[in-house]
Amino acid sequence: MKNQALQQLPIDAYRDQIVQWYRSPAASLADRFLCLVAETGAGKSTRVPRYLIDAGATVLVTQPRRIAARMVAERVAEELGEELGRTVGYRTASRDDSCDSAATRCLFATDGLALVREIMGSRKQQVLVLDEVHEWNLNVETLLAYVRGQVEGGADLRVVLMSATLDAEALSAYLFGARTISVPGRTFPVTEQKPCSTERSPADNLAADAASLARAGRNVLVFQPGKREIEECAAAVRARGVGAVYALHGEMGKDEQRAAVRACKSGRGVVVIATNVAQTSLTIDGVDAVVDSGLAREMHVTHGIETLRLVPVSKADRKQRAGRAGRTKPGVYIPHGPAAELDYPTPEIQRTALDSVYLRLLDAGYQPDSLCFFHAPPAQEWERAKRFLSDIGFIDGAGITAMGSRSLKLGMDPRLARMVIEGERRGVLADVIAAAAILQSPITDRRIESGGKPLWHSHAGGETRSDVIAQIALLRKLERQPGRAREMGCHSKSVADALQIRREITDRLSRTVPRITSSGDAEAILKSLIAGSPDRIYRYSPARRSGDWYCPADQSRRNVGADSVVRDAGEWRIGVPVSIQTQKGTYAHLLTCCSGVRQEWIAEVLPALVAESTVDGSATYSPETDSVTVQTRRMVCGHDVGRGSAPCLDQPRATAAIASWLVSL
Ligand code: ADP
């Protein structure tokens, strides 16, 4: 191989500015950062690391996707006329999918904090380049906060942030006023066409459009959310008489991926069907038509379970995807799927539960609340997450506990994971999985029978301890007879959702738990629910103007919903707080999915939340017994559950009590 004559790219005009930034002394924190904004295909990923190594630097470039880390590295090595793994290499979290050596001065890597820290610890890094920053995934967010902290703490490091579109001003402000270079776009007009609507299904409409553009001699890039959709679409396009159809996603062989990226270079009438890796990470040359499903898979916490959910992409994403059609000549864009609602994608840190983010950051070796994030979550939210995780026993003074590690493997929201772990210990796992599903998707509706009772109560088998246990039984019946949901006072959609969630949790657990069963013991089920509810323990304390049930964790008062089956179950409840806007515009604060529990159960399951304290100024001397006693207060999850007395063991207090007795004589 020999060094290729390089094609001119828009970024090349800025080479001198970039090198000059690297070479000039860093007089301030701002000088250590450079924000680079340029359209996809401008040459950011392949050229900027090259300028920097040519200027003598050692460079680490992070990429959100494994496939991009490898393919960009291959490309840069090829342009340099070298084998991969010498000057240019790549690393991913998997040792099998890595290629670098002691000679490597330009290393591409995936963007996990653990990996980046490992690399930075083992080799001297002069420049860290964070690529694809506009995606704002949790890794980028964390990495940037981490690096900012390192630089602020005096690390001798330069950092380049590269992005396709981005609010550069806000980013520069966050980075102490760092310099921004914006490379003007160079695109051709892209005409939007109406999607086909004559076929049997939306998938067929999309395939028909892709096939007809290809038959007209265009090179078509199709965006699909994942592997399965890509494969189905490829088959549908082939069935319409197109020969050259390529897939491009992370789970294919390297050679196939390479072939897909190059497919449009020489041929005409080629169709490449890709995930959003082709949106900004990898450039496929020669594309002049884009057909867009408008969908992407995103990690979301839905139903308390972290799932890859199919979501409509944002308007900014649509624009990016359309832009892929006009890189080298005028192109065509056909939007399918749901209309975009959001202007920009939601940063991952804002759509993931912080309880789980906190745990993951800690697992990656970082103190989450000491990081200054670009999309900063409110400080009290970190505090809350930390307290909650400590209350359920997932973290302690030393870090993540064994139970916390187990929950990370389950990939579930910590609250549900804690319940499930307790259910497993108490032999009621199958029921607690069903309970977790119901808590996330309550199945009953609000219809009332002629007698004034909620319709579903008649099918609850006389259960009066717990709405959750009642609904578990209903869910079982409806699983066998799904057509009867309405008649039994349930929403069929919620029933389907609950069954789906139950299936997902069961699938995850069945990888590690051989048998998922339950003794059906109600007390054990309720104790398992308590384990995940330290912040949802309510006690009856009627108040005139607000709710009758009080929770110290958020100091809220709520009323139990009128459709609860729970009767005369004492003064303790756990449940799910909801606030519903009434027609008058005020809020009704309710407690739903209630269960009656006992104080001694709470004390048994959450012993760390039981505290015995001395009442200030209560020490009194009794001449009859010649002893000093103090009043004590017992607290359970922040509830004051009673006073007692105990001998005073505090010597100064006891002396003071005797003195005040003497004075009173
Ligand atoms: P950016 O990061 O700004 O989106 P890249 O540096 O990835 O741009 O790509 C710049 C140009 O290099 C592309 O427009 C394309 O022409 C070419 N290129 C990049 N990677 C490859 C590859 N693997 N095969 C062929 N050409 C490539």
Ligand code: MG
């Ligand atoms: Mg790039």
